[in-house]
Amino acid sequence: MHKVIIPIGPQHPALKEPESFRIQLSGERITGFSVKLGYNHRGIEKACEERTYLQDVYLTERICGICSHAHSTAFTQAVEEIAALAVPKRALYIRTLIGELERIHSHLLWLGVAGHEIGFDTLLMYTWRDREVVMDILATTTGNRVNYGINTIGGVRRDISLAQVKDILKAVDILEERTKYYIDISTKETTMIKRLSGVGVLSHKDAVRLGAVGPTGRASGVDRDVRRDDPYAAYGELDFNVITDDHCDVYGRAVVRLKELMESYRLIRQILKNMPEGPIAVKAPRKIPAGEAVSRYEAPRGEDVHYVKSNGTDKPERVKVRAPTLANVQTVAKMLEDGQLADLPIVIAAIDPCFSCTDRLISIKDTKSKKTNILMWDDLHSYSVKWYRDKGIDFTKLNRKLQGKMS
Amino acid sequence: MTSEENIQEGLLKKFAFLDGNIKVQRARRIFGIVDHGKFREVFESLIKDFGFTLLCTITGFDEGEVFSLMYHMARPDGIVLSIKTSAPKDKPIFKTVTAYFPDAEIYEREVVGLFGVTVEGLGPGNSYPLPDDWPKGQYPLRKDWKPAPKKGEVKDA
Incomplete structure (x- = not known):
């Protein structure tokens, strides 16, 4: 059969993230694959050299919109090690707490995206609705839904109050219940199992050879997790399981992430139970x-x-x-080898490549009065409700009905 | 003796020329420096004899007279050994390690693009991470590289 090469991307190839793929096809079968990255390169490493360490905490936090805390913690830990700072234990526990809350929001986001990519948009709507529970917790504990600004060199910037602890525990109970439901769907719903099984296969051998990391590697049986193998923050004092799976396909990657959510809930309960009292930061030198x-x-x-x-x-x-993502994107070519074109979006999405998150603040300038107003989350919500009502779309009755059922 | 010290001692026993160049910084962190000419045999031994089977990444450096590459290698038990080697700026040539770690390709392309070093044996492929229309001879992570001011940009006084 005649071979054709089709370019996919860089705009919105599968996710809202710029990457460019060149796919060689024989009919619908993928016979070749190459990827071009770098469209989002912002020169952050160079920019770090021209800014102070404290400025770099905030800069590295902006490497990624989803795992912002991951980057700022990784950077801060390195600086603290060089400066030989004894970071208070309470600060390490708070860092770990935010890290696990971030994992929950990221994994729920992924589950929704995965549902969308396979035409299961109900799953997208459900998981993203539930994800709001953890986003609200992140917002109330750190002040923001993403880019939390919780880290500083020598510790953290905000403490956790008893009232916040109660709210977090309540949220974890709700999320755990919902995750059990998603595990049930993912492991019993035939359509989902059949759509994800045998798709994007990455053998254990290839995962090791290509240096796959995170859930992508663990779903191919690579028993590796830095939290256990090279413990940082408070992980050395916490009990959790590293989830692995031997399906070696997209289905396995879904199972790993869902089970990891259950471990995150366990970890959060331990963190909140064992969090020591004391200071949350030590003074760090400027130089x-x-x-x-x-x-x-x-x-x-x-x-x-x-x-x-x-x-x-x-x-x-x-x-x-x-x-x-830089480590995992190199495994995609192997996953797509001899695969079907229609599987491309879910296979790419299954490594969970990063993309930027939404703004949380909108500045509106009134051209007549020349006044500038800041719209916060509640204002935005009210504005959207009013906007739809003005157009004759009103969900009030439906919402009341649903709330009645849930209470 | 800790595992890290065992690795240090094992390396010095096998490669006496590394004396003074292997440092255990803390638990699970070892740093090493090796001459360009001896890099290959030490690197191979770290994989085969010492179990550093994961390449985390490669860091490039512009260090005055030389360009250096540091290979961050990890073991399943969490120990990371970062081994550094240098090449003179007038002949900044390193050999690819993709035969040992196929995933090194993207890390090597990164140091080629950002520092302008040559990695021998690296096959054809897309550059990373700079755009296709990036001007030739501009390597942004070199210490003497400064971004050109934008047209009409006013510099601070």
């Missing part, structure tokens, strides 16, 4: 002594690696970042 450190962090998508080299000034000599 960091000469040295170097390698910091690893198990982000929702896999291992983040940060290397920091200092030269005794207030700015780093070198900052190097390896995000997990």
Whole structure:
């Protein structure tokens, strides 16, 4: 059969993230695959060299919209190691707590995207609705839904109150219940099992050979998790299981992420139960002594690696970042080998590549009065309800009916 | 003796020329420096004899007279050994390690694109991470590289 090469991307190839794929096809069968990355390159490593360590905490947090805490923690840990700072235990527990809440929001987001990619949009709507529970918790504990700004060099910037602990535990109960339901669907619903099984196969051997990380590797039986193997923050004091699966396909990747959610709930309960009292930060020097450190962090998508080299000034000599998608994207060619074109979106989505998250604040300038107003979350919500009502769409009755059923 | 010290001692026993260049910084963190000419045999031994079977990434450096590459290698028990080697700026040539780690390809393309070093043996493929229309001879992670001011941009006084 005649072979054709089709370009997919860089705009919205499967997810709302710029990547360019060239797919060689024989009919519907994929016979070749290449990827072009770098459309989102922002020169952050160079920018880090020109900013102070404290500024870099916020800059590295903006590497990724989803796992922002993962990057700022990885960077902060490296600087703290060079400066030999004894970070208070309470701060380490709070970092771990935010890290696990971030994993929950990331994995629920992925489950919704996966549902969407296979035409199961009810799953997308359900999971993203439930994800709001953890987003609200992140917003109330840190002040923001993403880019939490909780880290600082030497500890964290905000403490957790008893009232927040109660709210988090309540949210975890709700999310755990919902996750059990999703596990039930994913492991019993025939359509979903058949759509994901045998798709995007990555053998254990190839996963090891190609350096797959995170759920992508673990779903091919690679028993590797930095939280256990190279513990950081409070993980060394917590009990959890590293989830692996031997399906080696998209189905396995879904199972791993769902079971990891259950482990995150266990971890959060332990963190809140065992969190020691005490200070949340120590004072860090502005200038960091000469040295170097390698910091690893198990982000929702896999291992983040940060290397920091200092030269005794207030700015780093070198900052190097390896995000997990860079490791996993190299496995996609293998996953697609001899696969069907129609499987491409879900196979790419199954490694859970990162994309930026939404703004949480809108600034509106009134052209007549020249006044600027800031719209917060509640204002935005009210605005959207009014906008739909003005157009004759009103969900009030339906909402009341649903609330009645849920209570 | 800790596992890290065992690795340090094992390396010095096998490669006496590494004396003074292997440092255990803390639990699970080892740093090493090796001459360009000896890099290959040490790198191969780290994989085969010492169990560093995962390449986390490669960090490039612009260090005055030389360009350096640091290979961050990990073991299943969490120990990371970062081994660094350098090549002179007038001949910045390194050999590919894709025969040992196929996933090294993207990390090697990254140091080629950002530092302008040559990685011998790296096959044809897309550049990373700079765009296709990036001007030739511009390597942004070199220390002397500064971004050109945008047209009409006013510099701070």
